[in-house]
Amino acid sequence: DQQVKQNSPSLSVQEGRISILNCDYTNSMFDYFLWYKKYPAEGPTFLISISSIKDKNEDGRFTVFLNKSAKHLSLHIVPSQPGDSAVYFCAASATGANSKLTFGKGITLSVRP
Amino acid sequence: DVKVTQSSRYLVKRTGEKVFLECVQDMDHENMFWYRQDPGLGLRLIYFSYDVKMKEKGDIPEGYSVSREKKERFSLILESASTNQTSMYLCASTLQGVLNIQYFGAGTRLSVL
Numbered sequence: 001d002q003q004v005k006q007n008s009p010s011l012s013v014q015e016g017r018i019s020i021l022n023c024d025y026t027n028s029m030f031d032y033f034l035w036y037k038k039y040p041a042e043g044p045t046f047l048i049s050i051s052s053i054k055d056k057n058e059d060g061r062f063t064v065f066l067n068k069s070a071k072h073l074s075l076h077i078v079p080s081q082p083g084d085s086a087v088y089f090c091a092a093s094a095t096g097a098n099s100k101l102t103f104g105k106g107i108t109l110s111v112r113p
Numbered sequence: 114d115v116k117v118t119q120s121s122r123y124l125v126k127r128t129g130e131k132v133f134l135e136c137v138q139d140m141d142h143e144n145m146f147w148y149r150q151d152p153g154l155g156l157r158l159i160y161f162s163y164d165v166k167m168k169e170k171g172d173i174p175e176g177y178s179v180s181r182e183k184k185e186r187f188s189l190i191l192e193s194a195s196t197n198q199t200s201m202y203l204c205a206s207t208l209q210g211v212l213n214i215q216y217f218g219a220g221t222r223l224s225v226l
Contacts, residue, residue, distance in 0.1 A: 009153070032213055043117070043203055043217030044156070089156060093213040099144045099163075100171075101215055105155035 003027045004092050006104035014112050019077040021107050023090030026071065030092040034101065035064060035075050038087045047088075048075070080111045116140070119204050119218035126225050132191040134221050136204030142216075143209040145187035147171075147179060149200040150220075156203065162187055163209065194225045 005024045013019045023033075031052040036044035050057040050064045050073065057064050063076045077084055090104040120135035138145065146161040148171075158171030160179040168179050176198060180188040187206075191198055201222050205215040 006155075034214065036217075041122075041220070041222070043205075043219045045217070046214050049214065099207045099209065099213045099215070100146075100158065100161065101213060103148075103156040105153060 001026070002104075003030075004090055004102050004104040006090055006107050008107055009105070010108040010110070012110045012112060013080050015082055016079045019075075019080045019084065019109055019111070021075040021077075021088050021090075021109065023073050023075075023104055024071055025073075025092050027092070027094070027102070028071070029094040030102075031095055032093045033064070033066060033073050034091045034093075035062075036089040036091060036103075037084075038089065038106070044089060077109075080109075082111050082113050085109055085111045117204055117206055117216050117218040119202075119221050121221050122219060124221060124223045126191075126194050126223065128195060128225060130191075130194050130225075132194050132223065132225075134189040134191075134202055134204075134223070136187045136189070136206075136218055137185050138187075138206040138216070139185065140206065140208075140216075141184065142206035143184070144207045145181065146205040146207075146215060147177075147187065147189045148203045148205065149173070150203055151200050159189065194223075196225050199223060199225045 034049040035047040038044040066073045087106045091101040117138045147159040148156045162181040178190045204218040207215045
């Protein structure tokens with residue numbers, strides 16, 4: 001049973017526009033959520049996170065929104081740049097889980113020049 | 114900066130061989146993880162360790178074992194490699210109880226022929 005779902009496998013946006021990447025989860029014990037970015041032939045790199053006590057966290061061009069009642073989070077990238085083209089993984093963890101993360105399947109973002 | 118180093122970027126092995134994948138981190142992290150990444154399947158946890166000589170099975174441990182003799186080093190062992198173990202293998206580490214941000218190595222692309 002997939003506890004973290006990224007239902008859209010890919011997204012293509014024009015440079016300068018907003019990219020919105022969505023993620024849903026089913027486990028109500030999850031209380032911390034992260035986004036990772038991965039380029040081909042490289043390891044994932046941490047991008048941004050949000051605790052369940054917040055509904056928004058912003059870092060430069062990246063903003064993550066959390067809707068706990070809907071068990072949904074989204075990553076907004078504004079403005080999108082060609083260098084943002086990568087696979088984005090949503091991940092979630094629960095307090096006391098020995099730092100284990102549950103990952104979604106990833107979304108491939110392509111930003112067109 | 115946290116550094117997680119995986120000993121090989123690319124490996125080619127034959128079916129039935131015993132394969133060792135090595136991972137070293139330099140930040141005195143307690144927790145270390147091994148994942149595999151396959152297209153359309155995201156990151157799946159194979160094994161993790163929260164202390165020296167301690168290990169726990171992840172979601173897909175079959176066909177794998179691990180070793181953690183020193184805090185900084187976590188090895189993944191394929192006892193008898195099979196073609197369905199051809200994959201990208203990723204190692205990660207994190208401090209115990211600190212916001213669960215995992216830091217990843219660059220990955221090892223393993224091909225089993």
